[in-house]
Amino acid sequence: MLSLWKALQGLPLLAVLVAAAADYPPIPEDLSTPTQQRLAIHGMNAVSVGWNTYEQLAKPCVQYGTSASRLLKEACSTSSVTYNTSRTWANTVVLTGLSPATTYYYQIESTNATVQSFLSPRTPGDKTPFTTSVVIDLGVYGADGFTVDADGDPARKALVPAVDPSLNHTTIGRLADTWDDYEWVLHPGDFAYADDWYLTPANANDGVNAYEAILETFYDQLAPIAGGKLYMASPGNHEADCEELGTAAIEATCPDGQKNFTDFNIRFGNNMPTAFGSTSANLTAKVGANSAAQLAQPPFWYSFEYGMVHVTMIDTETDFPDAPDEPYGSSSLDGGPFGYSGQQLAFLEADLASVDRSVTPWLLVAGHRPWYSTGGSGNVCKACQAAFEPLLYQYGVDLGVFGHVHNSQRFAPVNNSVLDPNGMDDPAMPMYIVAGGTGNIEGLSSVGANVSSNRFAYAETFSYATLTFEDENNLLIQFVESATGNILDSSTLYKSHTEQFVNQ
Numbered sequence: 222m223l224s225l226w227k228a229l230q231g232l233p234l235l236a237v238l239v240a241a242a243a244d245y246p247p248i249p250e251d252l253s254t255p256t257q258q259r260l261a262i263h264g265m266n267a268v269s270v271g272w273n274t275y276e277q278l279a280k281p282c283v284q285y286g287t288s289a290s291r292l293l294k295e296a297c298s299t300s301s302v303t304y305n306t307s308r309t310w311a312n313t314v315v316l317t318g319l320s321p322a323t324t325y326y327y328q329i330e331s332t333n334a335t336v337q338s339f340l341s342p343r344t345p346g347d348k349t350p351f352t353t354s355v356v357i358d359l360g361v362y363g364a365d366g367f368t369v370d371a372d373g374d375p376a377r378k379a380l381v382p383a384v385d386p387s388l389n390h391t392t393i394g395r396l397a398d399t400w401d402d403y404e405w406v407l408h409p410g411d412f413a414y415a416d417d418w419y420l421t422p423a424n425a426n427d428g429v430n431a432y433e434a435i436l437e438t439f440y441d442q443l444a445p446i447a448g449g450k451l452y453m454a455s456p457g458n459h460e461a462d463c464e465e466l467g468t469a470a471i472e473a474t475c476p477d478g479q480k481n482f483t484d485f486n487i488r489f490g491n492n493m494p495t496a497f498g499s500t501s502a503n504l505t506a507k508v509g510a511n512s513a514a515q516l517a518q519p520p521f522w523y524s525f526e527y528g529m530v531h532v533t534m535i536d537t538e539t540d541f542p543d544a545p546d547e548p549y550g551s552s553s554l555d556g557g558p559f560g561y562s563g564q565q566l567a568f569l570e571a572d573l574a575s576v577d578r579s580v581t582p583w584l585l586v587a588g589h590r591p592w593y594s595t596g597g598s599g600n601v602c603k604a605c606q607a608a609f610e611p612l613l614y615q616y617g618v619d620l621g622v623f624g625h626v627h628n629s630q631r632f633a634p635v636n637n638s639v640l641d642p643n644g645m646d647d648p649a650m651p652m653y654i655v656a657g658g659t660g661n662i663e664g665l666s667s668v669g670a671n672v673s674s675n676r677f678a679y680a681e682t683f684s685y686a687t688l689t690f691e692d693e694n695n696l697l698i699q700f701v702e703s704a705t706g707n708i709l710d711s712s713t714l715y716k717s718h719t720e721q722f723v724n725q
């Protein structure tokens with residue numbers, strides 16, 4: 222199949238005929254047209270711009286500035302990469318020296334590009350309140366993905382230009398409708414659900430193309446959000462392979478270029494950051510942060526800071542003992558490792574230990590698979606808990622953000638399934654949420670059996686979470702129904718944050 226594909230690449234007409242089976246977006250006549258735009262926090266005062274094109278770019282460039290009509294600065298790179306079965310090249314350019322918390326305008330250099338804008342990152346230590354939206358397990362909308370009944374004003378859907386207004390992608394629509402209410406997006410894992418192509422019978426004979434078609438469509442649908450908001454990504458199980466719980470026969474047709482997190486790695490590898498240099502006055506913290514930057518392996522594990530928060534992104538799929546997606550792992554997804562043995566955990570410890578809470582009082586860890594969930598033991602990752610939970614407790618992580626289970630859940634502060642006696646009033650243990658109910662072809666997961674640490678669980682309609690960092694001591698956590706914007710659950714975590722370096 223792979224050699225057939227390579228043969229067809231030189232024959233555009235035939236390639237289009239083959240592609241017709243899969244529901245590909247049309248290739249723009251101008252092959253330099255930017256598609257699938259995505260932005261990320263790339264460092265202090267730095268933002269990376271990622272986008273795909275239907276041709277390789279010798280020198281991807283972006284013009285930018287603080288006035289839409291005067292884009293006086295230019296940044297370029299030579300980063301234009303692809304893999305065997307992709308129709309597109311992933312381009313990345315990093316914009317540096319940005320003034321913090323400032324609206325910038327940017328235009329990707331092409332004979333067919335428009336001006337877009339973003340808010341640059343807040344400086345670590347800026348104590349201005351802000352909100353982050355959390356979306357996990359977000360799939361493609363439409364024939365190869367999921368659909369829902371209309372439940373909102375169709376006119377408002379027009380605010381999401383790249384999504385067919387008839388398609389009612391409720392979570393992306395809500396992110397567009399609430400544009401001024403949040404500053405950036407956290408998405409730890411499961412994008413598009415391209416590996417679920419075989420659930421649509423029409424794709425049966427053309428999985429290789431269906432997989433790519435779903436990725437192109439999804440990232441076009443996401444571009445109105447990810448091209449205007451800093452959008453932080455880490456891996457989930459659906460990035461691993463051509464098939465998620467598919468059959469051996471399907472696996473045999475999966476070309477190497479679609480295994481082992483290839484699209485995710487090519488797409489986000491240059492887009493995501495490593496770890497920030499510490500702005501702490503403490504030398505131990507500076508050395509630790511430098512060490513974390515060396516050990517980081519973006520887009521799999523890395524960290525960043527934004528105003529009052531330090532966020533550490535972990536990879537719950539590979540690179541720790543008994544990791545589920547590794548060869549011989551419990552998920553049969555045959556991916557990774559992406560670092561040397563022990564590298565991810567060494568990163569996590571160096572990173573968490575270096576967080577100066579007088580600069581960034583809030584410390585979050587975000588990953589894909591949870592170890593607290595309702596719905597029985599099949600929903601929790603015991604190997605993840607064994608690897609990560611002791612470090613989260615030791616360094617006083619405030620909140621763990623996870624998905625994988627397709628619903629919304631909130632947990633009381635907890636460690637090793639023992640509840641913190643202080644509850645939400647200055648606990649020593651981390652609290653956790655699951656925000657996996659945003660919508661995908663697999664549908665919602667029922668709430669199922671309860672656990673004692675659960676405080677809220679919802680699986681009736683698509684939903685996502687928002688985190689509002691109100692001040693150094695109060696974090697407001699809300700779950701939002703995507704279709705209506707109704708607040709489903711609201712809670713506030715209070716932390717005194719009196720210790721500069723937590724090590725308990």
Ligand SMILES: *[C@@H]1O[C@H](CO)[C@@H](O)[C@H](O)[C@H]1NC(C)=O
Nearest residue numbers: 249250251252254255333334
């Ligand atoms: C220019 O880009 C727009 C989308 O941004 C696309 O719809 C259009 O087809 C492109 N034009 C050409 C000539 O490729």
Ligand SMILES: *[C@@H]1O[C@H](CO)[C@@H](O)[C@H](O)[C@H]1NC(C)=O
Nearest residue numbers: 368369370371375387388389
């Ligand atoms: C989207 O919404 C419109 C109007 O609200 C409705 O008629 C249509 O069936 C919906 N489309 C899908 C795919 O659910």
Ligand SMILES: *[C@@H]1O[C@H](CO)[C@@H](O)[C@H](O)[C@H]1NC(C)=O
Nearest residue numbers: 223227304305476477478479
């Ligand atoms: C991709 O194709 C090239 C030849 O075009 C081949 O050398 C390479 O091994 C392939 N890579 C994968 C990962 O299949």
Ligand SMILES: *[C@@H]1O[C@H](CO)[C@@H](O)[C@H](O)[C@H]1NC(C)=O
Nearest residue numbers: 503504505506574575722724
């Ligand atoms: C620096 O931070 C470390 C913990 O990372 C702590 O042990 C040490 O006392 C701090 N040094 C100063 C001068 O505060």
Ligand SMILES: *[C@@H]1O[C@H](CO)[C@@H](O)[C@H](O)[C@H]1NC(C)=O
Nearest residue numbers: 481548555556557558559560
């Ligand atoms: C996946 O990719 C990584 C990094 O490129 C490589 O080290 C690893 O061996 C690959 N794993 C598999 C199962 O091919």
Ligand SMILES: *[C@@H]1O[C@H](CO)[C@@H](O)[C@H](O)[C@H]1NC(C)=O
Nearest residue numbers: 606607610611614636637639
């Ligand atoms: C926290 O949980 C870990 C298991 O993940 C356990 O080893 C450790 O003893 C617990 N710490 C406290 C203080 O309960």
Ligand SMILES: *[C@@H]1O[C@H](CO)[C@@H](O)[C@H](O)[C@H]1NC(C)=O
Nearest residue numbers: 668671672673675676677678
């Ligand atoms: C699970 O049980 C806890 C405590 O017993 C309760 O507070 C919580 O509401 C329950 N969760 C659900 C979804 O019923």
